[in-house]
Amino acid sequence: MSESPEGWAQAPMPGATSPAPKKQEAPEEKPEEKPDPKPEKPAEPEPEKPAPPTQEAAGSDKKKGGYPTATRVNGFSNFVKSPYNDxxxxxxxxxxxxxxxxxxFDVGEKKYFRVP
Structure with missing residues (x-):
């Protein structure tokens, strides 16, 4: 009595051919849907987000927030002195x-000032 234990695969015999793999059926193609003849309403634009606090648009209320104004550096038009640490x-x-x-200043303790 020579039985193979359950779960063991038997080796194919030499010269034997394996059965052809089964063909997979192609998924059914759906016919293309025609666009609806009436146009959809355009999506409403999202409300604009407020500008980041690092730089506001020119012409904004300068008194808002009560931030100090930096001082210009004489002879250097691209630089100002910070009112916090000069x-x-x-x-x-x-x-x-x-x-x-x-x-x-670090992100957690940022200090802001106005450009003169």
């Missing part, structure tokens, strides 16, 4: 009146 901050291309974060 260090120079490059403000090239930032309009006058904009709110700027002092880069010398």
């Amino acid at each position: 260090r120079w901050v490059k403000v090239k291309g930032i309009p006058s009146g904009s709110l700027v974060a002092d880069p010398r």
Whole structure:
């Protein structure tokens, strides 16, 4: 009595051919749906998000928030002195009146000032 234990696969005999693999049926193709003849209403634009506090648009209320104003550095038009530590901050291309974060402070304790 030589029976093979359950779960063991028997080796194919030499010269025997294995059955052809079964063909997989192609998924049925759905006919293309025609677009609805009436146009949909355009989606409403999302409300604009407020500008980040690091730089506000020129012309905004300068008294808002009560932030101090930096002082210009004589002879260097692209730099101002921070009102918090008198260090120079490059403000090239930032309009006058904009709110700027002092880069010398960490994110958790950022201090802001206005460009003169």
